[in-house]
Amino acid sequence: MAIHYEDVNEDIRRIFLSGRLDTAGSEQIATEFAELAESAKRGVVVDLSDVTFLSSMGIRALIASAKAQQAKGGRMVLQVSGNDVVSRTLEATGIDELIPTFDDEADAERALLD
Amino acid sequence: MPSSATQPPAELTIRGDTWDARRASVWLTSVALAHRVPPAQIVRLDHCLDEALANVITHGGPTALTSPVRLQFGVRRSQGTCTAELSVADAGVAFDPSTYPPERTPRPASLAEAKPGGLGLLMIRSFSDDLSYRRSEGRNHLTITVSWTEAA
Numbered sequence: 001m002a003i004h005y006e007d008v009n010e011d012i013r014r015i016f017l018s019g020r021l022d023t024a025g026s027e028q029i030a031t032e033f034a035e036l037a038e039s040a041k042r043g044v045v046v047d048l049s050d051v052t053f054l055s056s057m058g059i060r061a062l063i064a065s066a067k068a069q070q071a072k073g074g075r076m077v078l079q080v081s082g083n084d085v086v087s088r089t090l091e092a093t094g095i096d097e098l099i100p101t102f103d104d105e106a107d108a109e110r111a112l113l114d
Numbered sequence: 115m116p117s118s119a120t121q122p123p124a125e126l127t128i129r130g131d132t133w134d135a136r137r138a139s140v141w142l143t144s145v146a147l148a149h150r151v152p153p154a155q156i157v158r159l160d161h162c163l164d165e166a167l168a169n170v171i172t173h174g175g176p177t178a179l180t181s182p183v184r185l186q187f188g189v190r191r192s193q194g195t196c197t198a199e200l201s202v203a204d205a206g207v208a209f210d211p212s213t214y215p216p217e218r219t220p221r222p223a224s225l226a227e228a229k230p231g232g233l234g235l236l237m238i239r240s241f242s243d244d245l246s247y248r249r250s251e252g253r254n255h256l257t258i259t260v261s262w263t264e265a266a
Contacts, residue, residue: 056233092240094221
C-alpha cells in the first residue's frame, strides 16, 4: 500500500493510493490519508486508479475524509480510471452515489470547481 | 466441504489479526488458482474473506483474537456449474451474518447519513451467492459460496 500526493494548484490536492487497500493496508495509511485530506484547502481528488483491492475499511477512510471535507465547506471526489475492481466495490456499497466518482482526471478536477 | 474429484479441500489456520488476514488472502488466491477458479470469482471470494476476518477481529471479542481461525476452501463442479465454498471458523462471540437483518446494514442515502463503518456485511452479501452459518463447539462456522458457469 502506498500513498503520495500532489498539489495541482492552490485549490486542488490529488492524493494517490496504490496497492491493496484491504483491512491491513487501510490501517497502514489511515492516519496519513486523513491528514493529507484534512490539510487540503478546497478540494481533494483521491486517485484510486492503481488500487488493486478496496475493503470496507478502505471505504470507511474515504467516507470519513469526504465528510470532513464537506464539514469545512470543501469537497472530495474519487477517480478510478476504469478500475473495475474498485468500481464494482464502490457500486456494491453505494459509495459511488455519495462521493462523486470519475474515470477522467479532468472531469474529477472540474467537479471540485463547480 | 465439497471438493473437485481430484483435489481435497485446502485448509489454513491463522491468527485473528489483520496481517494474518493478508496471509489468508495470499493462500486463498493460490488455492483458488489451483482449483481453476476464474480471476473475477477469486476477487469476489477475496472480498468476502477480508470482510469476514475483519468482522472476527473487530467484533469477535478477546477469545477470537487469541484463538486460531480455521479456513477451508473447496470447489465442486457439476455439468458446467461450479461452486466454490470458503469456510471461516472462529472462536469469537456467536454471530450469524447469514440472518442478520439487511435493513440493519442499509446503503447510506447521503454522505451526511453515511457512517464510517457497517459496510462489511453489505459487501459480503454483495460479493457472495450464498451464506450459511452454524455454531458448533463454541465456534462460529461461516460458509461463503460463490458460483459461476464454465464453458464445456
